[in-house]
Amino acid sequence: MEGGPNIQETYYYSTSDTLETRPRGFVYHFCDPRGKCHRFIALVFMCFLGFGSYFCYDNPGALVHNFKNDLHLSESDFMLLYSLYSWPNVILCFIGGFLIDRVFGIRLGTNIYMFITLIGHLIFAYGAYYNTFLVMAIGRFIFGIGGESVAVAQNNYAVLWFKGKELNMVFGIQLSFVRLGSAINFWVMEPIYNWVEQYYQGYQCLGVVLFIAGLTCLISMICSLLMGILDARAERLLRRNVNAPTEVARLSDIKDFPLILWLISIICVAYYAAIFPFIAEGKDFLEERFDLSPGQASMANSMIYIMSAIASPFFGILIDKVGRNLTWVVISIVITAVAHGLLTFTYLNPFIGTVTMGIGYSLLASALWPLVALIIPEYQMGTAYGICQAIQNLGSAVMSILTGIVVDRYSYFWLEIFFLGWLAVALVASVCVCILNASQKRTLNMSPKQREEHQQIGDQDEERLLDDAGQDSAASGEF
Numbered sequence: 001m002e003g004g005p006n007i008q009e010t011y012y013y014s015t016s017d018t019l020e021t022r023p024r025g026f027v028y029h030f031c032d033p034r035g036k037c038h039r040f041i042a043l044v045f046m047c048f049l050g051f052g053s054y055f056c057y058d059n060p061g062a063l064v065h066n067f068k069n070d071l072h073l074s075e076s077d078f079m080l081l082y083s084l085y086s087w088p089n090v091i092l093c094f095i096g097g098f099l100i101d102r103v104f105g106i107r108l109g110t111n112i113y114m115f116i117t118l119i120g121h122l123i124f125a126y127g128a129y130y131n132t133f134l135v136m137a138i139g140r141f142i143f144g145i146g147g148e149s150v151a152v153a154q155n156n157y158a159v160l161w162f163k164g165k166e167l168n169m170v171f172g173i174q175l176s177f178v179r180l181g182s183a184i185n186f187w188v189m190e191p192i193y194n195w196v197e198q199y200y201q202g203y204q205c206l207g208v209v210l211f212i213a214g215l216t217c218l219i220s221m222i223c224s225l226l227m228g229i230l231d232a233r234a235e236r237l238l239r240r241n242v243n244a245p246t247e248v249a250r251l252s253d254i255k256d257f258p259l260i261l262w263l264i265s266i267i268c269v270a271y272y273a274a275i276f277p278f279i280a281e282g283k284d285f286l287e288e289r290f291d292l293s294p295g296q297a298s299m300a301n302s303m304i305y306i307m308s309a310i311a312s313p314f315f316g317i318l319i320d321k322v323g324r325n326l327t328w329v330v331i332s333i334v335i336t337a338v339a340h341g342l343l344t345f346t347y348l349n350p351f352i353g354t355v356t357m358g359i360g361y362s363l364l365a366s367a368l369w370p371l372v373a374l375i376i377p378e379y380q381m382g383t384a385y386g387i388c389q390a391i392q393n394l395g396s397a398v399m400s401i402l403t404g405i406v407v408d409r410y411s412y413f414w415l416e417i418f419f420l421g422w423l424a425v426a427l428v429a430s431v432c433v434c435i436l437n438a439s440q441k442r443t444l445n446m447s448p449k450q451r452e453e454h455q456q457i458g459d460q461d462e463e464r465l466l467d468d469a470g471q472d473s474a475a476s477g478e479f
Contacts, residue, residue, distance in 0.1 A: 034238075039161055042234075043170060045227035046161075047177035049110065049154045052220030053147035055181035056121045056213050057085065061280045062189035062298065063206065070203045071131060079404030082280055084137055085144035086397035090390055096149030097386020100156060101379065107228035109382075110153040114224040116146030118217040125214055129207025148389050150220075155385045157227065159373045161234075167373060168325075172316025172366040179362075180309040181216065182279075186302035189213065190294070253380055254387070260375055260442070263433045265388045267368065269395030270426035271333060274340060274419035275361055276396060277403040279304060282354075285412045289343075290350045300350045307358025308365070315366040323447035325374075326437060328367035329430050335360030337423045344416035371444055374451075 031038060060067050060081050067073055067081075100109040120143030127135030154174060162170040193209045200208050278285075282301035286292050292300065319328055339357035342348055376384040399422075406415045437444045443451045 042157075042161055042227065042230050043173065045223045045230065046154055046157050046170075047174050048223040049114065049150055049157075049220055049227065050174065050178040051181040051223075052217035053117050053143075053150055054178040055185045055216040056143070056210075057147065058182050058185050058279065059189060059210060059213050061283065061301075062186045063193060063209070064280075064283055065294065066193055066206055070206045071128070071133065071136075073133075075408045076401075076404040077133070079277075079280065079400045080137070081140050082277075083397040083400035084140040085147065086393040086400065088141055088145045089148040089393035090397065092145050092149070092390075095386070096145075097152045097156075097382035097384070097389070100149075100153055100382035100386075106153060106156050106160065106382070107231055110150065110157070110224050111221075111228060113146045113149035113153060114217075114221045117143055117150055118146075118214065118221050120144070120146055121214045121217050122211070125207055125210035127207075128210050129204055131203040144393075148393055149386075150224075152382060152385045152389055155369065155372075156382050157231070159378065159381055160231075163373055163378075166320060167370045168319040168366055169313060169316035171369050172312035172314070172319075172362070175362060175365045176309045176312040179305040179312070183302045183305035183309055185213070186298050186305070190298060253383065257380075257384065257387070258375055260433055260436050260440075260444070261372065261384060261387070263429050263436070264368065264371055265391040266429045267329065267333075267426050267433070268388055268392040270422045270429060271336070271364060272392060273395055273399040273422040274336060274426075275304070275357070277399050278340075278357075278419060280400070281403060281407060281412070281415065285343075285415070286350050289412060290347070292350070300354050303351055303354040304358040304361060307355050308362035310362075311359055312362040312366055315363050319367055319370075320448070323451065324445055325367045325371055326430065326434050326445040328363055330427065330434070332360045332364035332367065333423055333427045333430060335363065337420060337427075340416055340419050340423065344413065344420070374444055375442065 060078065064078065067078055068075075096109070096113060100106055103109075104112065120139050120141070123139030124136050124143055125139070127133065127137075127139055155171075158167065158170045158174060189209065192212060193205065196208050196212070197205050199205075279301060282304075283294070283297045286297040286300050287294065290297075290300075315328075319325060336357055339353050339360060342356065343350060343353035372384050372388065373381065402418070403415060406418055434445065436442075
């Protein structure tokens with residue numbers, strides 16, 4: 001497997017072990033790091049790594065009216081809270097991935113970034129409690145530094161533990177959990193606000209509600225520590241350091257990354273530009289266009305996350321079975337464009353549009369993100385995912401600002417046209433990836449069986465080259 005050993009490929013028992021002395025049955029599955037049950041216990045902790053940051057990320061979207069009224073924010077000021085999350089990660093997310101590869105390692109790096117996320121949200125809540133927008137902005141900035149780097153670490157853990165047979169499904173499950181966090185945020189934040197309002201008023205009520213939301217980040221911090229303990233044990237038992245590749249990540253490696261990786265980053269920017277800004281503005285948009293109540297609009301808006309939470313694991317299993325990741329990427333972009341079209345040009349029940357958008361969104365995440373693991377060696381994985389996240393955050397920061405400007409100066413109709421335009425960019429970029437993949441004879445759109453055969457041919461060619469080199473060396477010595 002390209003990039004060195006991982007959990008499934010490493011064999012740590014000595015040759016003197018007999019079949020009778022090796023773990024079997026219950027002990028093997030639950031206690032051995034290669035056992036399926038043990039790996040899926042680790043997956044639970046991986047999933048909850050991102051739960052808190054995604055729950056808190058969309059707190060402003062769930063309480064959009066309260067933020068604007070209690071803090072007297074304009075539309076542009078409100079969207080600034082989203083762009084401040086993204087701006088630091090234009091650079092720091094890439095650096096965060098590199099530091100995981102080269103300096104901290106995955107365990108220490110994850111703990112550091114999760115702690116930064118927790119502190120950032122607490123500062124954000126403190127600023128809201130005292131109605132100090134500058135403090136809120138600083139907290140949101142710090143929160144962004146940690147949150148996206150945690151996502152990079154989460155991807156690294158997934159590749160390390162599941163690269164091989166179940167990676168698409170694992171990415172789908174991870175997406176399901178973090179988006180479940182976002183969906184729960186839309187369900188519970190307004191009821192929590194109404195409850196707290198019995199004791200506090202105005203911006204102080206908002207601050208208390210945000211402090212309560214911060215408990216989810218504390219849960220994620222605990223899961224980060226527990227995941228680190230599991231991974232340290234797996235490293236010791238599987239002797240990863242003994243079998244690890246000798247290559248180390250360098251900043252200069254970036255210039256050698258294939259063009260396909262940069263195109264994947266463009267797909268991320270263009271596609272998510274039509275998802276996250278829509279969700280941030282979705283509640284107001286749905287109330288205005290479809291005359292929904294605030295509760296109905298929140299529920300309709302949250303259906304994007306609910307559907308991704310439900311569908312992502314099943315799409316991941318499907319893609320693990322049939323492969324063809326690039327085909328699914330194209331299909332997901334088209335589905336999302338159809339969803340925006342339904343919300344823009346028809347008066348069909350808006351739940352149809354948001355459910356359709358959730359299906360497209362979950363399909364893309366399950367198919368797109370595992371592609372990085374197919375083209376980049378494992379020792380560069382953190383750097384590569386960091387680059388993708390950094391470019392995505394550059395796009396998100398710019399799109400959040402542009403979204404606020406479009407809504408303030410024009411209307412929600414033109415905002416939807418804006419989103420459809422970016423989906424067209426994503427579609428063009430995905431077609432370019434398909435063309436490059438075919439011309440370079442890569443494995444991105446192959447079935448699992450075809451990828452395995454392609455890998456075997458590559459391994460045989462490598463062994464043949466090594467044998468030829470050894471024979472040439474021997475002949476030179478005899479001469």
